[in-house]
Amino acid sequence: MFSAIAYRLSTTFLEEQQVCGASSSAMSKKPAAQPTLHKVIMVGSGGVGKSALTLQFMYDEFVEDYEPTKADSYRKKVVLDGEEVQIDILDTAGQEDYAAIRDNYFRSGEGFLCVFSITEPESFDATQEFREQILRVKNDESIPFLLVGNKSDLGDKRRVPLDACRERAQAWQVPYVETSAKTRDNVDKVFFDLMREIRSRKSDDSRTANGNVRDKVKRRKIKCAIL
Amino acid sequence: MDFESPDVEKDFPGLYASESGRKSNESDFSDGADHEKPSKKDLLGRRKDKKESKKDRGYAALAGESSPEEDTDTKSPSKSKKTKSFKFPSKSKEKREKSRDKEKVQEDSTKHKELNEKEKKKEKEREKEREKEKKEKEKREKLKEKDKEKEEKAKFKLESKEKLKDDKKEKTKEKDKDKVKEKDKEKVKEKEKDKKDKKLIKVPSTVTSGVPFEEIFTLGVALPIFGVPLQQSVERSRCHDDTGLPLVVRDSIDFLQAHGLKSTQIYRTEPDKIKLQQLRKLFTDRGPTYPYHWDVPVACAMLKSFISELPDSILTQELHGQFEQATAIAEPQKEATMVSLIAKLPTCNHNLLAWLMRHFASVVDNEQVNQANIQSIANAMGPALNMSLNLLAYFITKAEKLFPDVSLTKYVPPLLSIPADFPESAPEISAELRKQESLLNQIHAEMHAGFITPARDQQLWEAQRIVTQLKRKLRSVQKSVEPNSLTQQPSVEEKLPEDEPIRKDSRTHETIDTVSTQPQTDAEPIKTPIADAFQDKKESPNVPDPTFPVEFEDNFSFQPANVKGTQEQDTPPFDQPLEQPKEKPKLTEKELKVLRLELENAEYLQLKSILQAKINSEQFEIVKLRSHVALKNKQEGNTQTNKESKEIYTPEEQDLRQRLMKENAMLEQKRLSLINQIFQERVACVQLKIELAMKEILSKS
Numbered sequence: 031m032f033s034a035i036a037y038r039l040s041t042t043f044l045e046e047q048q049v050c051g052a053s054s055s056a057m058s059k060k061p062a063a064q065p066t067l068h069k070v071i072m073v074g075s076g077g078v079g080k081s082a083l084t085l086q087f088m089y090d091e092f093v094e095d096y097e098p099t100k101a102d103s104y105r106k107k108v109v110l111d112g113e114e115v116q117i118d119i120l121d122t123a124g125q126e127d128y129a130a131i132r133d134n135y136f137r138s139g140e141g142f143l144c145v146f147s148i149t150e151p152e153s154f155d156a157t158q159e160f161r162e163q164i165l166r167v168k169n170d171e172s173i174p175f176l177l178v179g180n181k182s183d184l185g186d187k188r189r190v191p192l193d194a195c196r197e198r199a200q201a202w203q204v205p206y207v208e209t210s211a212k213t214r215d216n217v218d219k220v221f222f223d224l225m226r227e228i229r230s231r232k233s234d235d236s237r238t239a240n241g242n243v244r245d246k247v248k249r250r251k252i253k254c255a256i257l
Numbered sequence: 258m259d260f261e262s263p264d265v266e267k268d269f270p271g272l273y274a275s276e277s278g279r280k281s282n283e284s285d286f287s288d289g290a291d292h293e294k295p296s297k298k299d300l301l302g303r304r305k306d307k308k309e310s311k312k313d314r315g316y317a318a319l320a321g322e323s324s325p326e327e328d329t330d331t332k333s334p335s336k337s338k339k340t341k342s343f344k345f346p347s348k349s350k351e352k353r354e355k356s357r358d359k360e361k362v363q364e365d366s367t368k369h370k371e372l373n374e375k376e377k378k379k380e381k382e383r384e385k386e387r388e389k390e391k392k393e394k395e396k397r398e399k400l401k402e403k404d405k406e407k408e409e410k411a412k413f414k415l416e417s418k419e420k421l422k423d424d425k426k427e428k429t430k431e432k433d434k435d436k437v438k439e440k441d442k443e444k445v446k447e448k449e450k451d452k453k454d455k456k457l458i459k460v461p462s463t464v465t466s467g468v469p470f471e472e473i474f475t476l477g478v479a480l481p482i483f484g485v486p487l488q489q490s491v492e493r494s495r496c497h498d499d500t501g502l503p504l505v506v507r508d509s510i511d512f513l514q515a516h517g518l519k520s521t522q523i524y525r526t527e528p529d530k531i532k533l534q535q536l537r538k539l540f541t542d543r544g545p546t547y548p549y550h551w552d553v554p555v556a557c558a559m560l561k562s563f564i565s566e567l568p569d570s571i572l573t574q575e576l577h578g579q580f581e582q583a584t585a586i587a588e589p590q591k592e593a594t595m596v597s598l599i600a601k602l603p604t605c606n607h608n609l610l611a612w613l614m615r616h617f618a619s620v621v622d623n624e625q626v627n628q629a630n631i632q633s634i635a636n637a638m639g640p641a642l643n644m645s646l647n648l649l650a651y652f653i654t655k656a657e658k659l660f661p662d663v664s665l666t667k668y669v670p671p672l673l674s675i676p677a678d679f680p681e682s683a684p685e686i687s688a689e690l691r692k693q694e695s696l697l698n699q700i701h702a703e704m705h706a707g708f709i710t711p712a713r714d715q716q717l718w719e720a721q722r723i724v725t726q727l728k729r730k731l732r733s734v735q736k737s738v739e740p741n742s743l744t745q746q747p748s749v750e751e752k753l754p755e756d757e758p759i760r761k762d763s764r765t766h767e768t769i770d771t772v773s774t775q776p777q778t779d780a781e782p783i784k785t786p787i788a789d790a791f792q793d794k795k796e797s798p799n800v801p802d803p804t805f806p807v808e809f810e811d812n813f814s815f816q817p818a819n820v821k822g823t824q825e826q827d828t829p830p831f832d833q834p835l836e837q838p839k840e841k842p843k844l845t846e847k848e849l850k851v852l853r854l855e856l857e858n859a860e861y862l863q864l865k866s867i868l869q870a871k872i873n874s875e876q877f878e879i880v881k882l883r884s885h886v887a888l889k890n891k892q893e894g895n896t897q898t899n900k901e902s903k904e905i906y907t908p909e910e911q912d913l914r915q916r917l918m919k920e921n922a923m924l925e926q927k928r929l930s931l932i933n934q935i936f937q938e939r940v941a942c943v944q945l946k947i948e949l950a951m952k953e954i955l956s957k958s
Contacts, residue, residue, distance in 0.1 A: 069718070095957075100863075101721055102721070102724075102725040102728070103718055103721035103725050104722065104725060105722055118718055118722075120718065120721065121725075127863070128867070130701075130705065130867055130870050130871060131701055131867070131870070134701055134704045134705070134717060135717070135718075135721075137709060137714065138711075138714035138715075138717070138718065
């Protein structure tokens with residue numbers, strides 16, 4: 031009898047702890063007043079314009095001279111559908127040499143812009159591999175992901191047919207957008223579209239995660255209504 | 258405890274409340290158990306039958322259920338201790354110390370209590386078992402008991418398994434909560450992992466599978482910084498400026514230089530053991546230290562224990578004897594011999610020695626205030642350094658002459674963010690950039706070793722962002738001073754040559770490690786033809802050594818030296834016609850050479866860091882696999898060995914074995930040749946990249 035009472039006490043106590051944990055987590059977040067942070071990673075072969083897109087988005091500048099990137103990271107505050115958010119952009123190396131470093135970043139990325147140049151079929155082919163790599167690291171088919179055909183200002187030198195791009199995007203079930211880092215065409219769009227995907231993804235996640243947690247504590251769920 | 262730390266209470270309302278809650282809970286529980294006992298005895302006395310025994314089992318299960326709470330309880334004091342060290346960076350020192358001491362006492366007492374309680378519980382469980390046994394004896398009279406017993410045991414097992422599961426659940430929950438405590442999250446996790454580790458030893462069978470790696474090892478456990486070769490310690494936890502000292506050493510010397518020179522305690526007083534232990538743990542876990550962790554005796558002891566735990570002499574095994582012998586030489590030659598011997602030391606040893614001796618010298622300079630002379634330093638540090646008094650005295654008195662290029666400057670760690678008023682001058686930006694890149698490399702290396710936590714991820718992105726910011730700044734500064742751009746470039750890479758010996762050193766180990774297991778003769782013929790292609794071009798002045806590993810290494814790290822030789826002596830034809838005619842008006846030959854060497858240096862450094870990262874991850878993989886093997890062996894050691902011994906005896910198996918062995922040998926050979934090819938191609942790639950970069954720079958200017 032007494033042990034049963036003790037047991038009940040212990041479970042209620044555990045629930046209280048959970049509530050405390052939840053409330054303190056809410057509290058610790060509020061005072062900081064940090065806007066939500068979305069982590070975006072640029073991938074694609076060398077020279078397709080990942081850095082150019084990033085710099086255009088960050089600083090409205092177009093850099094003509096090419097300098098291979100090892101890895102660069104930027105942060106910017108933007109207003110996404112009326113809500114202030116922060117975007118972290120990681121500009122990775124296209125060259126295979128830095129693959130080891132790249133993996134470390136892939137793991138923490140929340141959304142990916144997979145860039146190729148519409149004037150360079152090889153870069154288009156390479157997107158396949160990047161996609162696989164990302165899926166391998168993230169282990170998630172529905173990770174926020176955009177296929178981006180850059181250098182749309184060089185339409186006369188186009189060597190990757192639009193149909194092929196759309197087809198691939200269809201197969202992956204991701205959006206396809208053509209951009210020009212030079213003319214700033216669609217540059218904001220790709221970043222904002224991706225952020226929206228990340229955002230909706232996060233809210234989904236938190237919902238399912240809550241569900242899971244509840245499943246786990248099924249037995250102690252009864253009084254969890256306080257939450 | 259609650260009253261003494263109101264701040265913590267405010268910050269984490271759940272922290273102490275929960276603890277007291279737990280305690281009351283616990284006492285409730287034991288109460289219940291106490292009441293439980295007599296009733297059971299009653300039952301026993303009346304010789305109740307099966308039903309009662311089932312009820313008993315129910316209680317036993319409950320006891321199992323409760324054990325997680327005990328667990329968390331034992332955890333809590335250490336946790337609160339942990340958080341403490343972070344909570345009051347601003348409080349005054351004495352206050353903090355007092356409160357900490359008190360808390361320690363309290364913690365100890367609570368620990369004792371908990372231990373007692375645990376023991377009580379165990380006893381109770383034992384009693385229960387005894388009771389069961391008694392009951393079973395009684396049943397034996399009525400039934401055929403053996404089957405029963407088995408059943409009983411099986412059920413008991415099930416219960417204990419459930420207990421384990423619950424344990425796990427509890428832990429995951431615990432972790433979720435920990436996420437709240439942003440700052441010390443990592444720490445606490447690691448603590449928990451420690452706990453889990455211990456658990457694993459106790460019950461390896463159920464918990465091993467599927468436990469992520471970082472939960473078995475902590476960074477401090479897997480990649481220790483104490484008691485490992487100096488080079489490794491520097492790689493794992495270093496100052497991110499150009500000194501190449503282990504952080505422990507630098508921090509200790511910094512502290513002593515700042516606060517110890519005028520203190521009579523320096524190299525004399527025994528440290529507070531607990532404080533020393535705490536500081537040591539902080540360094541092992543790569544945690545931040547705050548001034549209140551330090552005092553003069555502790556800093557001395559820290560330095561001493563780091564040095565005495567180095568597996569090798571600070572003067573290296575080969576040179577130690579020569580150093581000692583050199584003390585006997587008469588003066589004019591003595592200094593020259595010493596200088597030449599010091600020059601032979603590996604960079605990290607040289608740095609450590611130089612800093613120590615310069616520091617000791619400055620301590621002795623203040624003898625009138627701190628009353629520490631060479632003798633007292635020798636007493637304190639001689640055994641750790643394993644140096645004779647003569648040698649140590651010589652080093653200290655001649656420190657300035659022997660190590661003229663070292664000055665004791667306070668370490669400024671890499672910035673956490675770039676302030677708005679960050680200096681706009683290229684040297685300062687590039688100095689900070691180097692620090693940040695060093696930090697970034699370290700984070701990458703740690704992650705490659707398998708230590709991936711959200712906190713480290715965050716750190717990685719932040720460091721990367723600062724690097725990017727600095728690069729942009731540097732570029733804009735350089736652009737604004739366009740004509741100087743060429744002279745400034747060297748400043749970015751000034752320090753690279755200093756790194757050279759370190760790299761060489763580490764590579765020697767690595768290459769020998771990787772190669773020594775493989776048959777040398779096999780690799781040699783495959784390698785040389787490809788290697789010739791490059792050797793021809795460079796007309797290497799260094800005759801390749803006959804042994805394979807050394808040659809391997811030669812090619813790799815002495816390359817810059819080779820190129821230097823060729824360019825200075827007989828400029829090779831293959832790059833001369835390309836660049837010289839165009840650029841003569843603007844760039845002198847010398848500048849070109851410098852530029853080329855710099856580029857080459859940068860390339861190799863990059864290559865080095867990548868390889869280093871891979872090596873680290875592989876080393877860690879080895880550790881991990883070994884531990885898994887060990888665990889597996891423990892689990893199924895007996896059955897496995899039986900099977901294996903059977904397999905060996907059948908002739909068919911023998912055949913298969915031989916075939917496989919042959920195949921393996923072939924594959925090994927192929928692998929070797931592939932490694933060589935990759936290596937050669939890397940070299941070629943680097944060369945081509947340099948070519949490209951040179952052209953680009955030249956065409957720009």
